[in-house]
Amino acid sequence: MRASRRALAVVLVFVACLGLALGVRALRSRGVARLPTGEAAWIWAPLGRTVEPLAFYAARDVDLAAPPARARLLAAADEEYVLYLNGRRVGSGGTGSAGAGRRPGLDAYEVAPLLVPGANRLVAELRSGRGAGGFLARLSDGSGRTLAATDGAWRIVRRYRPGLVRGWLPLAGPSAPEGEAAAVWSRPPAGRWGVPGPLAEQPLFAGGEPVRALRPAVQVALRGPGLRHVDLGREVLGYLVLEVAPRPRRQLALLRLDPESSPIPCVVAPGAPLWTDVRPRRLRAFAVEGDLDLLGARVYPAPASAGPLLLAGAPRQGLRGLLGLAAPSLATPVEDEVRRELQRLAGVAPGEGDQLLLRLDRVGLGEGRDLLDRPLGAH
Numbered sequence: 001m002r003a004s005r006r007a008l009a010v011v012l013v014f015v016a017c018l019g020l021a022l023g024v025r026a027l028r029s030r031g032v033a034r035l036p037t038g039e040a041a042w043i044w045a046p047l048g049r050t051v052e053p054l055a056f057y058a059a060r061d062v063d064l065a066a067p068p069a070r071a072r073l074l075a076a077a078d079e080e081y082v083l084y085l086n087g088r089r090v091g092s093g094g095t096g097s098a099g100a101g102r103r104p105g106l107d108a109y110e111v112a113p114l115l116v117p118g119a120n121r122l123v124a125e126l127r128s129g130r131g132a133g134g135f136l137a138r139l140s141d142g143s144g145r146t147l148a149a150t151d152g153a154w155r156i157v158r159r160y161r162p163g164l165v166r167g168w169l170p171l172a173g174p175s176a177p178e179g180e181a182a183a184v185w186s187r188p189p190a191g192r193w194g195v196p197g198p199l200a201e202q203p204l205f206a207g208g209e210p211v212r213a214l215r216p217a218v219q220v221a222l223r224g225p226g227l228r229h230v231d232l233g234r235e236v237l238g239y240l241v242l243e244v245a246p247r248p249r250r251q252l253a254l255l256r257l258d259p260e261s262s263p264i265p266c267v268v269a270p271g272a273p274l275w276t277d278v279r280p281r282r283l284r285a286f287a288v289e290g291d292l293d294l295l296g297a298r299v300y301p302a303p304a305s306a307g308p309l310l311l312a313g314a315p316r317q318g319l320r321g322l323l324g325l326a327a328p329s330l331a332t333p334v335e336d337e338v339r340r341e342l343q344r345l346a347g348v349a350p351g352e353g354d355q356l357l358l359r360l361d362r363v364g365l366g367e368g369r370d371l372l373d374r375p376l377g378a379h
Contacts, residue, residue, distance in 0.1 A: 035188055036074055036106065036199060040149035042134035042185040044126070045156045051131040053252055055269035057157045058135060058182060059123045059164060059171055062148045067115035070142030075124070076104040076196050078133045080278045082125040085114045087166040089205040092239075092278035104136070105197035109204060111139070121167030122148060125276075129265040134185055134193060154182040160246070160272035203303060210298035211236045227289045230297045235284045238299040240277040244268055245293035253290030257281065266292065 045056050073090065075083055080094035093107045126135050139148040155171045157179045163169025170176050189195045213230050244251060249270050254263035255277075266288070268275045280302035288294055 035195065036108075037076075037136055037138050037188055037196060038140070038146055038149060039151075039187065040074075040136055040138040041151055041187045042136050042191055042193065043150045043152075043154055043182040044132070044134050044185065045158065046180060046183045047132060053127075053129050053250070053265065053267045054131045054133075055125070055127040055250060055267040055272070057123055057125055057160070057164060057269065058150075058154050059121065059157060059179075060148055060150075060154045061167075061171060062120040062122060062139065064115060064117060064120060064147070066117055068112060068141035068147075070110065071112040071115055071147070072140050072142075073109045073111045074106055074136075074138045074140075074199070075109070076106045076136045077124075077126060078104050078193065079129060080127040081135060082276055082278060083109075083137075084121075084123045084125070084165050085111055086116060086120055088114050089207070089276075090114070091202050091205050092276065093202070094278055096278075103193060103195075103197045104134075106136075106199045107202045108199055109202055111204070114204075119167065121165075123165050125269070127267045127269075129267060134191070136188065136193075136196065150182070152181055152184050155179045156182050159248075159270040205239075206300075206303055208301055210241070210300045211238065212298045213296060227287065228294050229285065229287050230294075231285045232283055232297075232299065235282060236299045236301065237280055237282050238301040239280050240283060240286075241298050241300065242266065242275040242288065242292070242294060243296040243298070244273060244275060245295055246271050246273050247293065251290075251292050253288050253292035253294075256287040256289065257283070263289075266290070268292065 043058065045054065045058075073083070073085070075081055075091070075093070077094040079096060080092070082092040083090040090109050090111060091107060093105065095104050122137075122139065124135055124137065126133065135150060137148075137150045138146060140146050157164055157177050159177075161169055161177045164177060171179070185191050211232060211234075213232055240255075242253075242255075247268075247270065251266075251268040253266040253268075253275075255266050256263050264277075266275050283299055
């Protein structure tokens with residue numbers, strides 16, 4: 001009798017677990033169907049054993065017999081994305097360097113004018129100051145039919161290739177760049193990001209005539225890659241682009257807009273000639289520090305509709321401690337690596353790089369301009 005009761009209990013537990021699993025699956029399917037991202041999944045580059053700042057490219061080809069009259073492209077990223085369609089920059093965004101623990105917002109772009117009959121190349125430049133992250137995207141036509149969505153079919157390329165963005169370099173075959181299949185995390189709302197943030201309609205990147213620095217981004221104070229000051233000559237609202245000398249390895253730097261703001265991590269993919277900011281900012285003068293071969297800078301003006309995206313430097317965040325006193329802000333992985341690079345520079349004594357950066361933090365950019373122009377020993 002006892003054996004039959006035990007068997008019955010086991011069967012009932014099994015049936016209950018099966019019903020619960022099927023119910024959760026059904027609810028998840030309904031949730032996915034209701035989400036604007038549909039069947040799109042969070043993807044990223046396969047991660048190795050070491051976690052370090054990362055910049056790479058995710059690409060996908062979309063074949064269309066005829067471009068639809070309307071096409072909607074949704075995108076979200078932790079930490080940053082810069083999106084291209086057929087070689088044209090569509091837009092950019094993400095959670096920024098504070099991406100850990102934040103829910104990425106969902107950006108929407110009308111991209112029908114950029115589509116062509118036949119092959120269409122969709123490329124996302126993805127960056128994370130801590131290495132880990134996620135990218136979510138879906139391209140659909142006016143009727144809501146999915147034309148492309150992030151999944152395992154996307155190709156991950158870890159270095160810049162001119163033909164990759166423009167579309168003439170194939171993603172498969174003997175002439176394709178070295179790449180790998182994307183790592184697929186999960187579909188929302190599953191995963192640590194949950195349901196994507198509020199959907200926001202965004203204008204296409206306008207481009208236009210950029211504002212260039214009055215003089216080249218001249219290296220000052222330190223020999224080799226180190227600390228540089230850039231002056232635009234006037235205040236400009238727009239997207240900053242740093243022109244760099246391509247290197248076979250990744251480059252790291254910190255962008256400082258003012259001493260009161262946290263530095264903005266700049267992670268440049270191997271072989272890339274540019275670093276582009278993902279949001280418009282008000283800029284007049286700024287400093288760049290780190291192992292970056294900086295050649296120049298330009299700013300693409302932002303339209304008036306970009307007002308909600310406008311960011312100055314992010315205010316420094318301190319932890320509230322005993323009696324409400326603010327503790328020092330925590331350094332990001334990029335800040336730690338940049339400081340290690342500065343310590344390795346020839347002619348910089350141990351600790352001297354940190355002292356120079358600390359002094360720069362304590363002065364305004366106007367005073368910092370004089371400070372940086374002095375010889376290193378005069379600081």
